[in-house]
Amino acid sequence: MKLVGIVSEFLRGLGEATLFLFTMIAALPAALLRPRLVVQQIYSIGMLSLIIVAISGSFIGAVLALQGYRTLAQFGASSALGVVVAFGVIRELGPVVTALLFAGRAGSSLAAEIGLMKATDQLSGMEMMAVDPIKRVIAPRFLAGLIAMPLLASIFSLMAIGVAGGHLVGVVMLGVDDGSYWSQIHSGLHPHDIIESLIKSMVFGVAVNWIALYQGYHAAPNSEGVARATTSTVVVSSLVVLALDFILTAFMFR
Amino acid sequence: MTPTGQDILVRVRDLRFAFGPRVIYDGVDIDIPRGKVTAIMGPSGTGKTTLLRLIGGQWRPQAGSVQFDGADVHKQSRAQLFEMRKRMGMLFQNGALLTDLTVFENVAFPLREHSGLPESMIRDVVLMKLEAVGLRGAAALYPEQISGGMARRVALARAVALEPALVMYDEPFTGQDPISMGVLMRLVRTLNEALGLTSILVSHDVEEVLSISDYAYVVAGGKVLERGTPEAIRTSQSPMVRQFLDGKPDGPVAFNYKTSRDYATDLLGGAAA
Numbered sequence: 001m002k003l004v005g006i007v008s009e010f011l012r013g014l015g016e017a018t019l020f021l022f023t024m025i026a027a028l029p030a031a032l033l034r035p036r037l038v039v040q041q042i043y044s045i046g047m048l049s050l051i052i053v054a055i056s057g058s059f060i061g062a063v064l065a066l067q068g069y070r071t072l073a074q075f076g077a078s079s080a081l082g083v084v085v086a087f088g089v090i091r092e093l094g095p096v097v098t099a100l101l102f103a104g105r106a107g108s109s110l111a112a113e114i115g116l117m118k119a120t121d122q123l124s125g126m127e128m129m130a131v132d133p134i135k136r137v138i139a140p141r142f143l144a145g146l147i148a149m150p151l152l153a154s155i156f157s158l159m160a161i162g163v164a165g166g167h168l169v170g171v172v173m174l175g176v177d178d179g180s181y182w183s184q185i186h187s188g189l190h191p192h193d194i195i196e197s198l199i200k201s202m203v204f205g206v207a208v209n210w211i212a213l214y215q216g217y218h219a220a221p222n223s224e225g226v227a228r229a230t231t232s233t234v235v236v237s238s239l240v241v242l243a244l245d246f247i248l249t250a251f252m253f254r
Numbered sequence: 255m256t257p258t259g260q261d262i263l264v265r266v267r268d269l270r271f272a273f274g275p276r277v278i279y280d281g282v283d284i285d286i287p288r289g290k291v292t293a294i295m296g297p298s299g300t301g302k303t304t305l306l307r308l309i310g311g312q313w314r315p316q317a318g319s320v321q322f323d324g325a326d327v328h329k330q331s332r333a334q335l336f337e338m339r340k341r342m343g344m345l346f347q348n349g350a351l352l353t354d355l356t357v358f359e360n361v362a363f364p365l366r367e368h369s370g371l372p373e374s375m376i377r378d379v380v381l382m383k384l385e386a387v388g389l390r391g392a393a394a395l396y397p398e399q400i401s402g403g404m405a406r407r408v409a410l411a412r413a414v415a416l417e418p419a420l421v422m423y424d425e426p427f428t429g430q431d432p433i434s435m436g437v438l439m440r441l442v443r444t445l446n447e448a449l450g451l452t453s454i455l456v457s458h459d460v461e462e463v464l465s466i467s468d469y470a471y472v473v474a475g476g477k478v479l480e481r482g483t484p485e486a487i488r489t490s491q492s493p494m495v496r497q498f499l500d501g502k503p504d505g506p507v508a509f510n511y512k513t514s515r516d517y518a519t520d521l522l523g524g525a526a527a
């Protein structure tokens with residue numbers, strides 16, 4: 001009996017969230033008509049996550065290089081280090097870790113911002129001024145999040161492979177040849193790897209921003225509701241990102 | 255005397271509204287005459303804000319109707335409702351200013367969204383509205399940098415920015431010092447006269463509100479207790495209205511939120527259970 005209740009509650013929420021997604025998508029043209037709002041949002045969302053994404057990218061690239069080098073050196077194949085790091089980052093860790101970081105940093109603050117706007121009557125105030133908050137507030141943030149996610153994931157990958165992480169540890173510290181580090185990446189990595197990576201981060205971008213905005217918009221209009229929206233944004237979007245990653249990987253890298 | 259036979263802008267008929275089991279309105283009729291200031295008074299938690307939201311079409315009544323200028327608010331499409339709302343201004347109880355915009359931009363917001371005026375004219379209109387509420391000097395501040403009373407004055411400026419047909423003021427005088435209160439009271443009155451507005455004024459400040467309104471309603475317990483001119487309200491003999499006007503805690507109107515358990519049971523309940 002209780003289980004039925006939980007399941008029906010879950011399905012009701014899912015239906016509501018799906019409806020919300022379609023409303024957002026329908027409002028995207030309205031957001032395109034306000035490019036200034038979108039750019040503002042890309043800037044503030046991007047700024048929130050840029051530093052942690054860059055730092056995490058560096059560390060993860062570095063760890064991959066250390067682990068990869070240990071294994072590869074046993075087979076005398078340490079010149080392939082570059083492509084090992086690049087595969088790991090581009091195919092998996094870039095999109096996934098960026099999405100998780102984005103959920104924790106930008107997603108939670110997005111949910112809190114929208115929830116607070118609701119709790120302080122800013123959204124209903126807008127409605128009373130005959131302005132649709134979905135068009136004015138939600139859609140520009142959704143679009144900005146969709147654009148920001150692949151950009152952030154690319155920055156993550158660049159930091160992890162080239163600028164700091166893998167290159168720094170592999171070439172500078174462990175003495176892998178600089179030329180073969182890059183030429184291995186060049187010959188091993190195909191354009192479709194990059195396209196699939198971008199597809200992943202776009203899908204994650206839709207998921208995380210959808211969840212964050214939905215949680216904020218449907219938060220109970222009080223401080224407890226805002227707190228709950230923030231927490232569940234991080235929890236739900238992390239789980240969803242990991243699940244989607246499995247599904248996408250199963251389809252794309254067969 | 256009720257405002258019958260006049261030009262009615264907002265006509266509420268047999269309105270019933272409940273939050274779940276809690277009945278807020280149990281069949282009320284309210285007429286808001288065009289061009290006048292109509293006060294809605296009543297104890298806290300009685301549903302005054304709710305009434306404004308019902309008139310604005312944010313919430314839907316379980317039964318009954320709200321007509322704005324002859325059209326049923328709750329039978330409009332979303333687009334029609336938005337058109338209707340361009341002719342309504344609302345001052346929310348807490349101001350509801352947009353926190354990511356300055357005071358200036360908040361007042362400019364409805365103008366930018368709907369008026370299509372050039373920037374220079376928007377600027378003039380905004381500064382005039384802000385001057386009227388005494389906050390032209392605060393134009394560059396953000397909502398978090400101004401006090402609650404100031405925020406409400408900005409919200410007032412914003413509510414009348416588009417010079418709507420109807421303005422709903424939800425407790426505009428709370429948190430105002432005597433001077434700004436006097437200024438705001440005169441402002442509500444002059445705006446009403448000068449722009450030919452219709453005003454609905456929700457407030458607890460009985461004497462002040464009665465002194466600037468043309469009609470008044472006292473609501474409590476889901477019903478209209480009294481309606482009429484300020485004079486008629488002041489001299490009302492209804493015990494409930496008297497209790498509200500004279501501010502007595504005991505009387506026919508319960509000061510406490512309704513509960514089925516009595517006080518003693520509640521207090522001793524912990525020990526007994």
Ligand SMILES: Nc1ncnc2c1ncn2[C@@H]1O[C@H](COP(=O)(O)OP(=O)(O)OP(=O)(O)O)[C@@H](O)[C@H]1O
Pocket residue numbers: 273278296297298299300301302303304305347
């Ligand atoms: N979203 C809601 N869900 C459930 N109950 C609500 C909700 N909003 C208000 N209420 C209840 O409806 C009643 C009327 O609320 P309302 O805000 O209209 O009162 P009010 O007359 O404006 O009071 P005040 O003078 O204190 O502002 C209150 O008792 C409140 O408990």
Ligand SMILES: [Mg+2]
Pocket residue numbers: 302303304347424
């Ligand atoms: Mg109220």
